[in-house]
Amino acid sequence: MSLHYLIREPKIIQEKNPLLLLLHGYGSNEEDLFSFASELPEEYFVVSAQAPYPLMYGSYAWYAINFDADDTKFSDINQGKQSRDLIVNFIDELTNKNPIDPKKVTLIGFSQGAILSYAIGLSYPEKVSKIVAMSGYLNTEMAKENFEQNNFSNLKIFASHGTVDQVIPVDWARKTSPALEKLGVKFVYKEYPVGHGVAPQNFYDFRNWLEENK
Template sequence: MTNTSRSLHHIVRKSSLQKNAPLLIMLHGYGSDENDLFSFSSELPAELFIISARAPYPMQPYGNAWYAINFDEEQGRWNDNEQATQSRDLMARFIDEAIAEYPVDKNNVTLLGFSQGSILSYAVALTYPEKVKNIIALSGYINKDILPEDIQKKDYSNLDFYCSHGSVDQVIPVAWARQTAPFLNSLKIKNNYSEFPVGHGVAPQNFYELKDWLSKRIL
């Protein structure tokens, strides 16, 4: 099922529940699209109402991005944090739209992001903690430049994070990901961090672990 009437193009897998279904929103990585993560939706609990969203910035010749990553000889690689902040706020609005349109539980929203989608998921949750409950952040890191200034004053007591990374990731250094748990702990946010002996991807044992983690938190 495809829907384009809202702020982000997305595809949907309906829940086995008729109402108050736990909602899972998927955020793909840089240069990909909504079909990428959606490919393993059939392996996730039937109770989940799954939405896989397409990032707003089209790339050439194909794919999409939540924000531009620029490659400059002098500066090296740098992120367009203005676009990232806009996408963060756009996703917050999209969550509201999804809750209004679909038979889901507004108090049981999970974000699942990979790579750039993971970075965005961190930012959405830490900026709008009242909108989400669980966050699955795969192969990403926390970009502090797109977090709110009043982060120490927010109530994060409802949040729970599952974070994972490949120990030989050649795209996003594992050292960046290893800063995640200490940062979340400093805010007293529940979190689980795992590493797997792979590159920039999700190992089978990683998937089984996140599935088990999620299954215990959605019902």
């Protein structure tokens, strides 16, 4: 397998089960979001992937970040694109190895993982049916060229952000809604009075959203 990962097998076995793929943020690891696994719907395979670029001990990144830049020069775009395609390849590996329904793949991304989730969904909407993007923003430079011509009719997105996020300003996240509207993507956008993290209410809201959008 091309990425290191943790897996929770579904408790409700179907002929082909849906997949929740968890993508952590910058400087974290595969154990971070996996702490949610026991609280997630029981029919899913829950897989948490570790990003490929090591930072300090036990922490990883999907791409390098330039912390003193504005939103246009914030990220190493080429590394981001490489990770985007690495994750898409990893989805194929997972669906080949496990009885996963390739039409029911959901990405749950936090921060850098959310930014990549958007890039994957817009670049390869045939690979992903749903996205939960928390504390991230839409960076179209990480999407494939001419992504606007893709068919997004089956893609649904739950986006959320903290209003006092000190890492990724909420203003960046607010630009996502008009961009998705323009593309005709079905989405929900919510804000919570927190910083760069997942509020309990945010977790319950996206879990309910998953249940309502099977």
